[in-house]
Ligand SMILES: Cc1cc2nc3c(=O)[nH]c(=O)nc-3n(C[C@H](O)[C@H](O)[C@H](O)COP(=O)(O)OP(=O)(O)OC[C@H]3O[C@@H](n4cnc5c(N)ncnc54)[C@H](O)[C@@H]3O)c2cc1C
């Protein structure tokens with residue numbers, strides 16, 4: 192059937208099962224928008240800034256596991272997407288971004304609103320396309336969705352000159368891609384899996400570090416089976432949070448710079464690390480030369496380029512976490528590691544990383560804990576970037592799979608609100624809380640208008656500490672308490688919400704916290720709470736920059752000193 | 766970290782932007798590419814690229830894996846330690862007159878190079894060989910006055926039967942369609 196390029200894009204989106212598009216239009220993408228009304232099954236959500244479109248598509252993708260879609264016009268529309276695309280790229284989030292481009296005769300002439308967006312996004316996309324004729328749209332769209340969603344997921348950008356959107360061509364949607372050279376390895380190598388099982392069966396102090404790859408591959412049940420069958424304790428990365436029930440007896444929380452002291456000590460003492468779908472980011476490993484000094488490392492990851500990139504790996508298995516674990520589970524013995532687990536429990540008791548001080552002041556950790564209590568731990572939590580992000584990860588117990596959505600790799604302030612919109616649109620039946628910082632929130636605050644216009648029932652908790660708190664913490668600890676450019680004044684967020692037509696509350700005292708959260712939950716629509724929290728609260732535990740995981744600092748008010756020196760650890764008799 | 770010279774060969778789909786994608790993976794790590802040579806391979810619509818770079822072995826291996834991930838890439842191999850034949854081609858335009866032309870020809874003969882153009886005031890020498898050979902030739906003719914140099918950069922192939930890159934039995938589907946059937 193003959194149709195215009197614009198119609199072909201829409202037809203392809205329908206064929207790919209797309210339900211929602213986040214975007215903002217402009218001249219160069221107007222033909223595509225003009226075709227949208229012919230496809231009522233495609234919901235378009237108008238955002239207020241293209242960064243919000245990309246983050247919303249990203250949040251949607253993370254919450255649903257489906258490919259998120261965003262549209263932007265040429266030039267400034269496309270460049271505004273860049274941060275959101277980079278964010279999706281670093282956290283392996285599947286996304287297709289469609290940008291308008293100037294008409295073909297104008298390309299390369301510095302035409303009005305022309306930028307080389309395929310050039311700009313080359314290092315931050317899994318792949319990108321400049322489509323130079325309408326006839327190639329079906330194949331391009333098929334490939335784009337396939338590449339975005341398979342293997343190690345990531346963002347794909349399609350740049351569409353305006354006249355290509357208007358050009359007529361035959362539409363035949365291919366049922367398969369023609370990418371013989373692109374073959375992600377899914378099944379792990381049987382011999383490697385066998386050797387890995389042997390290592391696991393022989394280990395005295397095995398430890399699983401589970402990452403976002405578990406969530407991407409949906410390997411929750413397989414991970415649980417391995418943990419329970421071989422009785423291996425589990426820690427996670429920040430982005431692995433919610434890949435394993437945190438109230439499980441063998442769950443020991445997050446590792447890394449702001450991980451639990453006992454989790455970091457476990458890494459330090461383990462004799463075998465089983466790394467599952469995690470990429471040894473420097474925030475997770477701390478000083479690499481001091482990482483897991485006594486352990487052999489098994490690394491299971493879908494991306495061969497991650498193997499051996501940051502740490503030396505003894506037993507690499509390239510493949511999909513779910514498929515590899517299925518095979519591995521058949522070969523591991525039913526065992527117990529009683530002494531090892533007892534040791535970890537002791538550390539957990541001796542180094543309680545999650546105690547909230549009593550007293551009157553409204554602590555941000557307390558707010559997070561109350562959100563946990565009131566939501567029964569069943570909400571999807573989406574965060575900004577900073578201290579509040581760490582507290583949201585630490586003080587909420589994630590028992591339901593895939594309920595923690597956060598910008599890890601790029602650490603993008605402003606991710607929270609638009610990503611929460613995407614998550615709520617993708618999972619309308621779940622409660623979605625955006626736990627944001629006063630700084631982060633103001634980077635994409637305009638998306639409150641999107642929430643109002645589209646009636647997206649996101650609940651927003653702002654932990655207002657009147658600082659760019661995470662950076663202030665660094666200034667306090669490492670820059671002689673010189674608070675340069677971190678004090679932050681903010682408007683009255685409740686009035687702001689009101690101006691956007693949203694209800695809100697301001698909370699200053701502990702006893703008001705739970706009732707306010709309950710009120711927000713009782714409200715069918717969106718709700719904002721401005722929590723005025725202790726300004727100079729710090730995130731602990733903390734591994735200082737340049738230190739190893741075992742040199743973790745605990746809350747100084749309880750006596751700040753390194754918990755354990757790895758050299759002094761009685762490893763042999765654990 | 767100690768850097769060494771590496772030769773990487775790649776088989777890639779011949780699409781716009783591929784060279785850019787590959788080169789940018791070196792650029793972002795601050796690698797200086799000593800030479801790149803790109804040309805058709807034995808498979809229609811597939812190019813072969815040869816990169817010569819200086820870098821730490823672990824870093825080069827990381828780049829190789831990243832190059833392998835570029836969607837158009839079929840395969841990338843580091844053939845540095847292999848038994849390879851490696852050559853580059855150079856054109857050297859040297860000032861020449863009737864008085865010294867025969868002297869230049871003598872040098873060219875020693876290097877088994879060729880004179881491919883003779884003008885009243887210059888000659889063009891065509892030389893093939895490894896970089897050392899071409900550098901020595903350059904040194905010898907420098908005294909006459911060099912007007913222009915063009916060098917291709919190295920291409921390389923492993924000796925003997927099986928190469929480092931997979932042999933493509935048949936070209937991919939759509940690419941095959943584009944090829945016309947031979948008419949008898
Ligand atoms: C302020 C701040 C503080 C932070 N502090 C910490 C901290 O204390 N601790 C911490 O851990 N992080 C911390 N981070 C986050 C950190 O920067 C990284 O984003 C995070 O560690 C990455 O986690 P990951 O490796 O599990 O996930 P990703 O970076 O998403 O990597 C996922 C991995 O899984 C693989 N994969 C994908 N799909 C599959 C599949 N199907 N099967 C198998 N493998 C697959 C991918 O190839 C990749 O290697 C912090 C971030 C910020 C902004």
Ligand SMILES: Cc1ncc(C[n+]2csc(CCOP(=O)(O)OP(=O)(O)O)c2C)c(N)n1
Nearest residue numbers: 577578579602604628629630631659660661
């Ligand atoms: C876009 C962007 N700019 C700057 C930073 C550096 N940065 C990291 S955390 C932080 C402070 C965040 O402040 P806020 O959102 O108020 O959170 P808090 O740490 O106070 O909880 C800053 C400026 C960043 N991560 N992202």
Ligand SMILES: [Mg+2]
Nearest residue numbers: 628629658660
């Ligand atoms: Mg703040």
